[in-house]
Amino acid sequence: MPRKYSVEFKEKAVHQIIEMVRLESCSLQRAYEQVGELLGVSRHTLRAWYSDSASTRDGRTTPDSETMEERLKRLRRENRELKRANGMLKTASAFFAAELDRPTTK
Known part of the structure; x- marks a missing residue:
């Protein structure tokens, strides 16, 4: 049965991914793996959250921006x-x- 996560938890996870890519200059895949290990969430779930995140869609906080x-x-x-x-x-x-x-x- 899938586990439900709060919106705040998802946003913090996405923010950690963005910061890891920006500060440590690692790939998104590596960031998904490392943040996933820290939070106990699969990298696939994190990738979906990252893709769905409004902060990545508006282009202001993406690592490439x-x-x-x-x-x-x-x-x-x-x-x-x-x-x-x-x-x-x-x-x-x-x-x-x-x-x-x-x-x-x-």
């Missing part, structure tokens, strides 16, 4: 964050390397 400018802005922001994190890691590794070079006193 990101304009080139939005994508460039997002990628530049990610690049800045990664460069900052990389700088912190370099500083930390230099600090710990200096600790290793110090002579020990016993």
